[in-house]
Amino acid sequence: MSVQVVTITSGKGGVGKTTTAANLGVSLALLGKRVVCIDTDIGLRNLDVVMGLENRIVYDLVDVVEGNCRLRQAMIKDKRLSELYLLPAAQTRDKTAVGPDDMVALCAQMKDDFDYILIDSPAGIEQGFRNALAPADRVLIVTTPEVSAVRDADRIIGLVEAAEKPSPKLIINRIRPEMVDRGDMLSTVDIIEILAIDLIGIVPDDEDIIVSTNRGVPVAFENNSSAGTAFRNIARRIEGEEVPFMALKDQAGFFKRLVKLVRQG
Amino acid sequence: MDFLKKLVGQKQPSSRDVAKERLKLVLVHDRVSMSPQMLQTLKDELIAVISRHLDVDQAGVQITIGEGNRLVADIPLLPKGDRRTH
Numbered sequence: 001m002s003v004q005v006v007t008i009t010s011g012k013g014g015v016g017k018t019t020t021a022a023n024l025g026v027s028l029a030l031l032g033k034r035v036v037c038i039d040t041d042i043g044l045r046n047l048d049v050v051m052g053l054e055n056r057i058v059y060d061l062v063d064v065v066e067g068n069c070r071l072r073q074a075m076i077k078d079k080r081l082s083e084l085y086l087l088p089a090a091q092t093r094d095k096t097a098v099g100p101d102d103m104v105a106l107c108a109q110m111k112d113d114f115d116y117i118l119i120d121s122p123a124g125i126e127q128g129f130r131n132a133l134a135p136a137d138r139v140l141i142v143t144t145p146e147v148s149a150v151r152d153a154d155r156i157i158g159l160v161e162a163a164e165k166p167s168p169k170l171i172i173n174r175i176r177p178e179m180v181d182r183g184d185m186l187s188t189v190d191i192i193e194i195l196a197i198d199l200i201g202i203v204p205d206d207e208d209i210i211v212s213t214n215r216g217v218p219v220a221f222e223n224n225s226s227a228g229t230a231f232r233n234i235a236r237r238i239e240g241e242e243v244p245f246m247a248l249k250d251q252a253g254f255f256k257r258l259v260k261l262v263r264q265g
Numbered sequence: 266m267d268f269l270k271k272l273v274g275q276k277q278p279s280s281r282d283v284a285k286e287r288l289k290l291v292l293v294h295d296r297v298s299m300s301p302q303m304l305q306t307l308k309d310e311l312i313a314v315i316s317r318h319l320d321v322d323q324a325g326v327q328i329t330i331g332e333g334n335r336l337v338a339d340i341p342l343l344p345k346g347d348r349r350t351h
Contacts, residue, residue, distance in 0.1 A: 147284050154292050183279025190285050194292065246323075 011152030025262030027235030045089035052216025100134035201234035
């Protein structure tokens with residue numbers, strides 16, 4: 001199988017791109033895949049802390065692009081999984097230090113050594129986003145059930161399509177089924193209807209995420225966490241497996257109502 | 266006000282439904298890069314052009330951007346005085 005470059009983006013900040021990148025990296029590596037996660041948020045790197053690898057950074061993405069080190073020297077190997085690596089972003093450089101062509105060349109250089117290259121995009125639609133999008137074979141858009149996040153996701157979908165990439169897939173993060181049930185949160189069905197793209201994952205709002213980020217151990221390592229299971233399921237779907245979506249109360253409610261409507265009709 | 270509505274049994278729409286409607290509207294305008302203000306200008310100009318040829322019922326004109334990025338103009342006409350419909 002040839003390498004797949006998967007870009008994780010969102011438009012709006014703070015919806016869980018970095019958490020998603022870290023957890024999909026772990027989940028794909030748990031499936032035995034060779035994975036490298038690249039943080040392209042130059043100046044505001046965070047994938048290193050979410051993965052718990054921040055103390056081992058020597059070189060970064062900009063060093064590789066500028067030829068200050070070899071690629072292998074900049075990649076940090078995760079000690080928990082044999083085939084998971086991180087290429088961190090530079091923290092003290094400007095985001096213009098890397099361009100889209102550099103990213104395409106970098107991914108081409110890595111293609112024989114990995115099954116997946118996961119790119120964690122910065123928020124926004126500017127150069128950092130363009131860098132993250134340029135080498136993508138697939139795009140995953142992360143959103144949350146909020147008007148602002150869904151609106152930005154719609155804008156990103158337009159930009160991904162304009163770049164002639166395959167249609168992006170959607171991850172809905174931080175769903176709270178009880179709020180959906182009482183009519184105080186957009187449901188997955190509402191969001192899919194509005195954005196009209198395929199869903200690849202639903203991640204429930206889960207306190208375990210905060211705890212795991214505190215510790216630097218992605219939640220996908222936790223077998224008993226619902227968010228961890230959601231991320232592992234997304235990894236299996238990326239691999240092409242048909243995995244049913246977890247039964248959130250919201251969906252049960254929706255289908256019950258649908259059945260009721262059909263019966264009434 | 267809310268109290269009165271409750272008294273007469275009028276139900277407030279849920280915040281979920283409000284969010285959905287607001288999103289749909291804002292995306293319609295985002296997707297064609299046209300603000301509600303620009304749409305109003307377009308409406309005024311359309312009325313002006315058509316009024317040169319036909320009697321337009323200006324209060325009834327509706328210009329909307331609908332499903333599938335279609336500009337839909339509903340322009341009712343006033344009947345001619347000498348050919349009034351019964």
